Amino acid sequence: VYRGGRLVRDVRFPTSLEQHGSDAMHTDPDYSAAYVVLDTDSGLKGFGLTFTLGKGTEIVLCAVKALAGLVIGKSLQEIVSNFRGFYRLLTSDGQMRWLGPEKGVIHLATAAVLNAVWDLWARAEGKHDTSCVTKTLCHTPSVFILFLDILVKAQEGKKQREDQMLKEGYPAYTTSCAWLGYSDQQLKQLCSDALKSGWTRFKVKVGADLEDDIRRCRLIRKMIGPSSTLMIDANQRWDVAEAISWVSRLAEVKPLWIEEPTSPDDILGHAAISKALAPLGIGVATGEQCHNRVMFKQFLQASALQFVQIDSCRLGSVNENLAVLLMAYKFQVPVCPHAGGVGLCELVQHLILFDYICVSADLRNRMCEYVDHLHEHFTSPVVIQDAHYMPPKDPGYSCEMLEESVNRHEYPEGDIWKQEIKK
Amino acid sequence: VYRGGRLVRDVRFPTSLEQHGSDAMHTDPDYSAAYVVLDTDSGLKGFGLTFTLGKGTEIVLCAVKALAGLVIGKSLQEIVSNFRGFYRLLTSDGQMRWLGPEKGVIHLATAAVLNAVWDLWARAEGKHDTSCVTKTLCHTPSVFILFLDILVKAQEGKKQREDQMLKEGYPAYTTSCAWLGYSDQQLKQLCSDALKSGWTRFKVKVGADLEDDIRRCRLIRKMIGPSSTLMIDANQRWDVAEAISWVSRLAEVKPLWIEEPTSPDDILGHAAISKALAPLGIGVATGEQCHNRVMFKQFLQASALQFVQIDSCRLGSVNENLAVLLMAYKFQVPVCPHAGGVGLCELVQHLILFDYICVSADLRNRMCEYVDHLHEHFTSPVVIQDAHYMPPKDPGYSCEMLEESVNRHEYPEGDIWKQEIKK
Incomplete structure (x- = not known):
């Protein structure tokens, strides 16, 4: 109660x-x-x-x-x-x-x-x-009566995958190196630091200026080398034709995917972009603003995406994310969650661990976004080791914030904002 | 300012x-x-x-x-x-x-x-x-630079259509006779009254219980006769297969359309329903919960609807509704606006008059919803004559409410709600 x-x-x-x-x-x-x-x-x-x-x-x-x-x-x-x-x-x-x-x-x-x-x-x-949501999911199969066939199939090897995750963690990629507002110098420094920490998968924000994008993407590709993975993200900036021509110009840096090329509601537009970019070996990724499971169903049915990016807060929590994980499995499309922001990494790690252990049983073309910000405000922040998410060990869904952080950052009366407003 | x-x-x-x-x-x-x-x-x-x-x-x-x-x-x-x-x-x-x-x-x-x-x-x-929005639209062509070709084409006969509307008004249909919560007796009485007032187009709510729906629809079809138009509206109650089988059972009453058969986001589901019901001569109508022009584009591109139901408050006002009117014209799909509620009739009459006078120039399979409720709270309520919307004559967009109505119905401090809360 x-x-x-x-x-x-x-x-x-x-x-x-x-x-x-x-x-x-x-x-x-x-x-x-x-x-x-x-x-x-x-x-x-x-x-x-x-x-x-x-x-x-x-x-x-x-x-x-x-x-x-x-x-x-x-x-x-x-x-x-x-x-x-x-x-x-x-x-x-x-x-x-x-x-x-x-x-x-x-x-x-x-x-x-x-x-x-x-x-x-x-x-x-x-x-x-x-005790944590991952475990509740992995060990409460009765939640999933509708999709029991998938889960029964994935019982095979479940224990090994669980052990593997505890040992190695789930592969992550980093978005922290190349926000659009960063200077080239900052970008180089962050990229170099990330490489030293073991990162091999990088995402770059694009879409504001083509020549800038070409320069920035070349710079990063050069730094990370040909065997690392590069993704690009336009955050809905283009229309359909513009997306195709712009991304074609960036094909030389061999991105794995273009993320959010256009309006998140333009399913058939995404399908057209997917079709046009397939010969270049570039997939379409979307989902952080895909507002519910019915929309994801459209994207999957229309072959409008090649990477499903679930979001732990855009969709209706675990319940709706599970529906999307299971649909993605049916369509054999990999799930690569959106994370970052505040607490999204903490939350979504539970879902993607469950996906691997109990649904997809596959790591090919799969990875979870990671952004290195604001974790210090949580009581059980994510643990990244060698560019992998290590399974959470504390009870719950990992999004309890430190009381002091909440008090200081509460808007508008927290200390941080009182200072900002004074400025 | x-x-x-x-x-x-x-x-x-x-x-x-x-x-x-x-x-x-x-x-x-x-x-x-x-x-x-x-x-x-x-x-x-x-x-x-x-x-x-x-x-x-x-x-x-x-x-x-x-x-x-x-x-x-x-x-x-x-x-x-x-x-x-x-x-x-x-x-x-x-x-x-x-x-x-x-x-x-x-x-x-x-x-x-x-x-x-x-x-x-x-x-x-x-x-x-x-002075009113209809006129502003009809006489300010510079707003529509993007679609000038359509509007130039529709210049022909514009004056005649304007005069025709002033004389005859725009055809309406009524939803007031058959809300789901009404008894059969109430429904018969309302239907009989409506027929006397000249109504020839009727919409019935369905979707809760099939046997009830069959009984209610037969009753209404019998009352209105074979030459009147009947529409049915399920308000998203079904999944795709259910919609097809349920509506097939109601085909005997010859509905012109089934409205909102399933989730408003299930574009491809609507396409499947459209395809299945076409041989029965029943179209699919949707739009009152279609959240923006990009979604309407999907529905049109996927042949997922045969009637576009714009809403004056769901979409981003006149601006976005114009985009949808013009897209619907390009796809040659008739627009039959959603109305009712509070003020929706008052608002949308401007849009549909503009559609006829300046865009579609066509009345076939076109009509605007009308619900006979709450108009008394507006300073310039809609005028219905012989089941037609008569063009508004007062300045503005017709949604100014009487100050007294606003005061009495303001929530929770208005008199009406103070009384309700006491009960």
Whole structure:
């Protein structure tokens, strides 16, 4: 049974000051979160969040408060014993579904609430020996009745894959070297540092200026050498024809994928781009702004993407991400999660570990995004070793923030923002 | 230049008490609006709104307030002289676009703000003899540079069509007779009244129970006779296979279209349904929850609908609706707007009149939804004569509400809600 302390808080980090996170469409993001804490009578708490870019986070808070009425007063048991029904309750309220349905602000808020429920569930399960969300997923097969055939098939070798992950971790790529707002000098330095730390997979932001892109991509390709993997990301900057011609010009640096070439809603546009770029050996990746499982179904059915980029906060938490993982498996398209921002790495690592251990059983063309920012604000930050995500060991969904960080960064009354506003 | 009075208010009507507006997915809507008033230094005001179903309207208010910073301080001239740029400013803010982009709460809020801007523009133009939005559209061709070929073509006969509309009005259909929550007796009475008032086109809500639907549809078809037009509307209740088999069972009543058979995001699902129902002579209609022009492009490209149902508040106001009208013309698919709710009829009549006079020049298979509710709260309510929308004559976009209505229905402090809460 939940009751309120402060249910949801507006936490913002002034990342725009140093151009961290800058891309062709989001030139000055302040990485932020609507941060949810569910209190329970048992004393156990559930922590969840959804990621935002600063302005407007208060709208998501407002939506979380509107959804809270559907959660408060329920017992954890009541929720998880009919999780599908609870998901529908949140997403299909007869009055609120008009505001989505299952998209935009209301769905981001749904994710924040459900992420906290999953965190709480995993912590509660901890008493019975499974404690983080990865483990809850791997060891609670009854959640997945609909797709049991896939999961039964993946039982083979499951133990070995679990051990392998504990030892080696899940492969990651880094986006930290080449944000659009970084200078060439900064980019070279970061790239050189990353290579020394064992990184072999790199993503570069492109899309604002073609000549700049050519110069930056050549520079990085030269630094990382021909055997490393390079991806490029336009953050929806182009229309379809523009995407094809622009990316063709960048084919010389041999990118594995072009990410978000155009509007996230233009499924058939992505299909046209995929078709045009296939002869160049460049795939299309998208998903961080794909607003729900039905949209992912369109992309998969239309052969509009070659890499599925799930997001732990854009989709309706674990529940909806599982549906997408299983669909991607059916279509034999690799899943390479979107991460970064605030807490996205912490959250999505659970999902991609589950994908490997229990669904895809395959690492080919698969890797999880990593951005080296803001992890210091979490009680159980991700652990990266040799460019791999090491499986989380602490209870829950890894998105509990340090109380001091929350207090300092709360908008607008935290110390950080009081100082910023003074300036 | 705008400055604030009370920028936006939460106005709700307790329609759920009598099951008005009830359908298979929205069983108890309280028709509501985020109601925007833009004050200007000139003394002129602009009135706009977006429609909602009750709960969560406060989230849209919060979003309107977040967008307000991009509007306040600008002059009308500055906005309309670069309307495309202003539209982009609202929809592509580097931090807020993450919350959409161009979908859900943030886009509903954009519509409310832009509807008020259009209202203001038309009122300001009134000084130079064009005064309502229809007229502004029909007589300001410079807005449409991109699609000038279509509009030039439609110049032929424009004057005659304008005169025809002033005389006969635009054909409407009624949804008021057959909400899902109405009894058979109520339905018969309403249908009989409507026939007496000259209605010949009727829509029935379906999707909750097949045997009920068969009984209700037969009853209505019998009452309206074989020459009247019948449409059915499932409000997204089914999956794809279910939609095909359910509607096939209702083919005997010869519906012109099945509206919203499944998830509004399932473009390829709609295409499959369209293909399966074509031999039965039943088209697919959708759009009231189609969240932006890019999604409409998908539906059109995939032959996933045979009737485009634009919504004056779901899309980004007049601007985005024009893009959809022009795309629909290119694909030669008729536009039959969604209306009803609060103020949707008042708003959308301007768009569909413009469509006929300046774009499609065609009335075949075209009609605009009409619901006979809540018009009494507007200063310039729609005028229906012999089941046709008569062109609006007052200045603006026809969505100014009576001050007393707003005060009484404001949530939660208006008298109506104080009484409801006491009960």
